[in-house]
Amino acid sequence: MIDFLKRLFGPSGSSTTAKERLRLVLMTDHLELSPELIEAMKRDLVDVISRHVEVDRDKIEVNFERQDSALAMLANIPILSVGRPNGNPTLVPIETVQSPIVANGSAPRVRKRRKRAAKKTAPTSAAPASAAAQ
């Protein structure tokens, strides 16, 4: 039955994974950016953001996307909760915190919107979680 539904509702197989993996590997091939460098950039980016909010380090995704002739680095960083890790060691659950990020919705929605917004943003303009590189 599951198989039947899978066939009915269209591509859900490994081709999507293949395409995403290819996209990333070709981008790094073209840029000659080593996977180590990407990891380092990811780490630094997360360190900076972690000063202000708690993020889910295991679920961070970094992608590169071609926009016209420029290249955009898109970071998708799920925020677990908003708090100041230095000043307030106990992290407050996101629902109870009043902050601009929370005001925009729950954490997963912020993540989704941010990703989409970053895609639309021109590489030169600064988006919170996207950095332009060329």
Add this chain to the structure above:
Amino acid sequence: MTARKIVLTSGKGGVGKTTTTANLGATLAKRGKRVILIDADIGLRNLDLVLGLEKRIVFDLVEVAEGRCQLRQALIKDKRFESLSILPAAQTREKDAISLQQFSAIVELAAEQADYVLIDCPAGIETGFRNAVGGASEAIVVTTPEVSAIRDADRVVGKIADEGKPIRLIVNRLRPEMVRTGDMLSVEDVCEVLAVELLGVVPDDEEVIDTTNRGEPIVLNDSSRLGAIYDKIARRLEGEIVPFTNFDGQGFFGRLIDALKAG
């Protein structure tokens, strides 16, 4: 009027360069074009075998380059297609047995007596690849819908583009039923990732193994499934606008029919 000099290349081995060269060459010859196929894979000669001409080799590419014989002495005429001949590679020599200048000179000479010179490029991106691409004025990149083949195709596309030569793509061994279930990259996906103009799509077919076993080009058989596919590719190569067969997604109802059939 000199021939079009086209290299068929892929980066990765085993994606079907030689089979494509043989069948595209035979198709063009069947369409009345004068075709010379050059096997540039020195040391790993196979084009002769795929075409069933292995017993007729007298001289090879390296011997022509070294001036041991004339090009016309080394060319093997295919008796099934009057206007098709091949220049076999040397089997017991290394890739660097021939320089780019020597190779280009042979391609030029062949081009004077043909409409198409198709060069079967060796796998890899070293000397053999550089010679084969250097001797051509345009390229056909052959790939399969697999991540490793596509990544390698992307490498050769970059290298050929650096030389400013036009490139077109053949997606080989597509399995439409796997594309429909989302288990194989679609032609659209491959084209999007590689950003190269599509020349043709060849579905995976047992016919290829069978005809290769016999050393017969697919187009020899008029009722062949793939013969019609290669014919379309040949026509596109000649500048005709030929619509592509849609092997990709087919919408909800198509999938419903498929799911019912499979279920």
